[in-house]
Amino acid sequence: AVPAAQRSTLNIIEQSSKQLLMLINDILDLAKIEAGKIELHEAEFYLPTFLYNIAEFMRFRAEEKGLVFYFESAPLPTAVYGDSKRLRQVLINLLGNAIKFTDQGSVTLRIQPLETETSPTSPHFRFLVEDTGRGMSSHDLQTIFKPFEQAGSKKDRAEGSGLGLAISQTLIELMGGELHVQSRSGEGSTFWFDIPLVTSHDWQAKTAA
Numbered sequence: 215a216v217p218a219a220q221r222s223t224l225n226i227i228e229q230s231s232k233q234l235l236m237l238i239n240d241i242l243d244l245a246k247i248e249a250g251k252i253e254l255h256e257a258e259f260y261l262p263t264f265l266y267n268i269a270e271f272m273r274f275r276a277e278e279k280g281l282v283f284y285f286e287s288a289p290l291p292t293a294v295y296g297d298s299k300r301l302r303q304v305l306i307n308l309l310g311n312a313i314k315f316t317d318q319g320s321v322t323l324r325i326q327p328l329e330t331e332t333s334p335t336s337p338h339f340r341f342l343v344e345d346t347g348r349g350m351s352s353h354d355l356q357t358i359f360k361p362f363e364q365a366g367s368k369k370d371r372a373e374g375s376g377l378g379l380a381i382s383q384t385l386i387e388l389m390g391g392e393l394h395v396q397s398r399s400g401e402g403s404t405f406w407f408d409i410p411l412v413t414s415h416d417w418q419a420k421t422a423a
């Protein structure tokens with residue numbers, strides 16, 4: 215057994231290496247974006263389970279901070295085609311920010327299918343992350359999507375790199391969407407994007423068989 219004092223040191227080492235790894239991955243992503251070498255790897259995945267896993271992971275982090283976490287999802291098609299790893303990265307970035315910049319209240323993850331009469335084979339979905347946190351001024355909103363741009367206190371800045379939103383925005387564009395934000399200082403923020411996710415009928419047929 216590891217004594218308590220050493221355990222806490224080990225915890226700090228583990229946290230620091232995780233943060234370092236995240237920073238390395240973000241810098242690599244940014245380098246790939248700048249070299250025009252970032253691309254999606256699409257495959258079939260099971261949408262409800264995918265979202266549930268993300269929600270449970272983030273619920274844990276929100277509740278640790280004393281926040282309420284809401285996960286609201288309309289009935290969704292089961293299997294879709296897309297880059298689940300990159301979609302997870304985007305959602306975790308947005309939810310992580312929502313938790314980081316909220317000290318009381320709640321964080322919500324909401325997923326809605328959108329009406330698409332024009333292309334029924336490629337339905338669009340809205341992914342929305344809402345918080346009741348400290349929000350941003352209209353001045354902040356002009357810069358946060360740029361790499362290395364951060365708003366807020368020195369302490370908040372130290373915990374991040376200012377790369378998350380720049381990377382997320384590029385990934386969402388690759389997926390065929392656009393990242394939007396609405397926020398008011400002191401009242402909270404809402405980030406959302408609409409992307410097409412092809413429902414995989416093949417897969418449904420396969421599981422039915």
Ligand code: ADP
Pocket residue numbers: 307311312313315345347348349350358363364365366370371373374375376377378379380402403
């Ligand atoms: P990081 O979180 O590493 O600082 P991001 O690119 O993810 O970098 O975010 C850039 C900046 O946008 C943050 O530093 C913060 O000032 C602001 N921001 C992002 N999300 C939120 C949010 N939900 N509420 C308030 N401010 C936010």
